[in-house]
Amino acid sequence: MSGHTWTTGPASALAGEIVVPGDKSISHRAIMLAALADGTSQVEGFLEGEDTRATARIFADLGVRIETPNASRRVVHGVGLDGLREAARPLDCGNSGTGMRLLCGVLAGQAFASTLVGDESLSRRPMGRVTEPLAAMGARIDTRDGGLPPLRITGGSRLRGIAYATPVASAQVKSAVLLAGLYAEGETEVREAHPTRDYTERMLAAFGWPIAFEPGRARLAGGHRLRATDVVVPADFSSAAFFLVAASIVPGSRVLLRAVGLNPRRTGLLQALRLMGADIREHAAREQGGETVADLEVRHARLRGIDVPLDLVPDMIDEFPALFAAAAVADGTTRVRGAAELRVKESDRIAVMAEGLRRLGITIDETPDGATIAGGRLDGGEVDSAGDHRIAMSFAVAGAVARAPVRIDDCANVATSFPGFPALARGIGLALAET
Ligand SMILES: O=C(O)C1=C[C@@H](OP(=O)(O)O)[C@@H](O)[C@H](O)C1
């Protein structure tokens, strides 16, 4: 396991080629759909993170045989849509909102009861956003304190399809409803005011389930089967993001990130960084497992502050901690609005980033749905990641251009999405020590 405290020091030019691990969103979904399919599926490029391993462990607890012939590969012996068995213990989603919310949809359709639990952070995250539409479909799910985990899903309910307009831009909510829709009578439709990542839709289609989808709308009916399919998981853009920012801000840098997934619903940060003046080029764009991937070459550039366009927000929702780090060292002011969702992630990412950047001498004003960040020179100091993987990695990157070492506390959860980050970071020249 990676150390719990990191110290980063000033870095000179970053250089090298790296391959970041597999996409977290796709890895979760690959296990879930392969488990519910008829036949055996291979998953290649599976993210060996704690979040996605928790999902695989849960399906094993539900009676699915999952083999690990080697790291980053899973062989999933699907049990068919109605082949899951009641687990002998509560199902532990760990730190993963994606795992818990998508599983809610799957488990609402089972004949048996299940309990979903999570770690301290996940136990504070809102689940009403999935339990409410699932209840409207006929599911019975009990929560703690009006919407928090643990979740007790009664099972055995007859589900009915619904037409649902999501009140928050959330691929997790959309996916939970669509997955319950597999078990529902009639048609299930989800509409979104702001389109979100469409991996559930794409993967359902790849597993042979009839589904119609376009940005902002997805529609399917119950009563079909999933057919085993091999899945190739591309490298996670959200993990690449830290290196895009690092190489952009450290003078003299040139870093090549190989075969990064560039689903348009994920690459808002790429556009935001380019608006800030970043020099990021895409090479050898190609298809891999139904997704576009490309090699990203990033060179140092002088960044300037921007007003982050509102329509980019859902496409970069996990990248705001990294964007805040870039904004902190850019010339001028960066304004983020329309990003209230950041307050209900693994931590309150607006508050935790603001607190840490202030400790490093940056002026930042919080608003309920964003922040105004005055770019400047970072001092050294001590910051707390609040156990949030993306905050820890963002400060590790920011520390490379601070005047003095930055100590980052509570970094163990980086293993949830990006095991091996410290070694890869050191490999391109970041000075990162773990204790
Ligand atoms: O569907 C997914 O795989 C995810 C959706 C997003 O969450 P929301 O649906 O809560 O926006 C994102 O933050 C998370 O990291 C992964």
Ligand SMILES: C=C(OP(=O)(O)O)C(=O)O
């Ligand atoms: C929000 C995240 O994940 P999840 O919701 O799955 O915990 C994330 O990885 O930044």
